[in-house]
Amino acid sequence: MIRLIVIIIIVYFAYRGFRSWARQQFGPDRTVSGEPKAEIDDEMVQDPCCRAYVPKKSAVRSRLGGEDLYFCSETCRDRYLESTARK
């Protein structure tokens, strides 16, 4: 009986150790509902005007030639669209 309890404790700690190892390897724990949302929040996009990286969520989006472009601000967007229109 005591052997069984010892085995359970060992398995429990092995499981905990594996989980913390897996978290280091594959990033933080993901819940089923939180997974897609967290990835969208973390996505960074480059502003083609000033080359700054901005989170996709707060970036100013503009469609140009069927392509989505993301800018850090409306000033950058206007400047970029102006420069491409001039060409």
Ligand SMILES: [Zn+2]
């Ligand atoms: Zn910018």
